[in-house]
Amino acid sequence: MAGVYRVDLRRPLDPCLAVYGAYWNRGVACNPAAVYAKARELVPHIRGVWVVSSRHRDRMPPGVPYVIEGSRAYWRTMATATYLVNNSSFPGGFTKRPGQIYLQTHHGTPLKTMGLDQLPYPALTNGVSFERIVAHTDQWDFSLSANPHSTETWDRVYPSSYEQLTYGYPRNDVLCTATPELTGRIRAELGIAPGSTVLLYAPTHRDYRKGFVPRLDPERLTRALGPGWVLLVRAHYFYGRSAGTVPGGRVVDVTGHPCVEELCLAADALITDYSSLMFDYACLDRPVITYAPDWDAYRAARGTYVDLLSGRPGDTPGAVATTEDELCEVLRSGAWTSPEADALRAAFRSRFCPWDDGHAAERVVRRVFPVPSN
Structure with a gap:
């Protein structure tokens, strides 16, 4: 050849x-x-x-x-x-x-x-x-x-x-121009019932670990939140086309979905740890929840440019949780949509989405x- x-x-x-x-x-x-x-x-x-x-x-x-x-x-x-x-x-x-x-x-x-x-x-x-x-x-x-x-x-x-x-x-571009009709069509194709609150959980990979080891129990979280909540779970593409979740119910494995932008449009909020998806999702001006149970290990292993847990405007995109219980409380208490979270998101969008x-x-x-x- x-x-x-x-x-x-x-x-x-x-x-x-x-x-x-x-x-x-x-x-x-x-x-x-x-x-x-x-x-x-x-x-x-x-x-x-x-x-x-x-x-x-x-x-x-x-x-x-x-x-x-x-x-x-x-x-x-x-x-x-x-x-x-x-x-x-x-x-x-x-x-x-x-x-x-x-x-x-x-x-x-x-x-x-x-x-x-x-x-x-x-x-x-x-x-x-x-x-x-x-x-x-x-x-x-x-x-x-x-x-x-x-x-x-x-x-x-x-x-x-x-x-x-x-x-x-x-x-x-599609995140900036999508219509409510497009978002509704995507949610319908994913089998999401009208009126549901949809969370997209999209953790990134860890350089210091092998395979997809989620630090969140999706079934436990949706049970704690109660009816009306749907959790879309998307594992990093390094780990194949499945997150290994149990099919059915209010937890939907969308790892194999071909278009992550469509998943962003379908979601009312993003839950992620250190994925760069947070910077793209911020274009939608919807809540971003940082779930960082191993921040110190991640930062020590690879180094980071942004201190997500600092609480500083421009660094932290919204509400923060470091344990499953904290994450559940952030969602149930409404802290993820609070004025404080909104202000952090606005500063984050101003820093990272000025040209979108x-x-x-x-x-x-x-x-x-x-x-x-x-």
């Missing part, structure tokens, strides 16, 4: 070909998906092709072109596409050619240390090569930033000569692709 790839590298670039990837080839998702959709609208002459691993090919929506990572078609696509869009990295180590344009969208606002800031935490970086991080960064032409905090962080931890696109996250206005994807496409003038 290497010899054939070298031949393909001598072929001319296709000015009408773009290749997309997300979450290490898990399918159509995140910022690349929003850019792809907007590019089909604004530059329909540019054909978009997705990279997907063979074990995730069933995730591909009907009619969306794709190539399997490592295949002959993959290497030819990587050799000849003019535009490269990814929120992580393309597999296999490709050669970026002169004339190729690489947009790195990233996939979250950084709470934990990233890039070169991980150097003090070598035991938990799974053997990551910092030399490869720098080499990968040198391939980027554009780095997308969700907010000023991200811009400052990317500049430091991924040092190179790319252009920062301070546009906000395209994946959040529903038009980020359009800004990205108009900067990266040759959009015809009207």
Whole structure:
């Protein structure tokens, strides 16, 4: 395959070909998906092709072109596409050619240390090569930033000569523009009864643990809250497509749901620990509850940029709990919707969502692709 790839590298670039990837080839998702959709609208002459691993090919929506990572078609696509869009990295180590344009969208606002800031935490970086991080960064032409905090962080931890696109996250456009009708349809598709109070529990992974070990008993929580409450449980994608919860009842396992933005729209509030989803969910101006039972361990293991438990405006997004009993009390007492929680959320949104206005994807496409003038 290497010899054939070298031949393909001598072929001319296709000015009408773009290749997309997300979450290490898990399918159509995140910022690349929003850019792809907007590019089909604004530059329909540019054909978009997705990279997907063979074990995730069933995730591909009907009619969306794709190539399997490592295949002959993959290497030819990587050799000849003019535009490269990814929120992580393309597999296999490709050669970026002169004339190729690489947009790195990233996939979250950084709470934990990233890039070169991980150097003090070598035991938990799974053997990551910092030399490869720098080499990968040198391939980027554009780095997308969700907010000023991200811009400052990317500049430091991924040092190179790319252009920062301070546009906000395209994946959040739908959170800014969704109608009540769309939200109602999503809730109906999830089987949520009208009038229910819906909580989305979305914990992140721990670098110092293996597998999904939730620090919350979903069944116990919903029993304590009583009728009318529904808990959507979404495990981190590192752990597969199931959170391992018992199906049925008022606890719904949505780990395998293809679109986390739809889950955000369905939820009246987000419960999370250290997931970057909190920064995106804040666009909705709905309550964010920090449930942090192992904050000290998490912070010591990986390092963080934001002190979620400080109670400072701009750092803490809303109500805080460190035990299951505290979380239950936050919900039953109404502390999650109190004026104090609202004020914290407003400051958090001001810091982390200043560019989210529903038009980020359009800004990205108009900067990266040759959009015809009207």
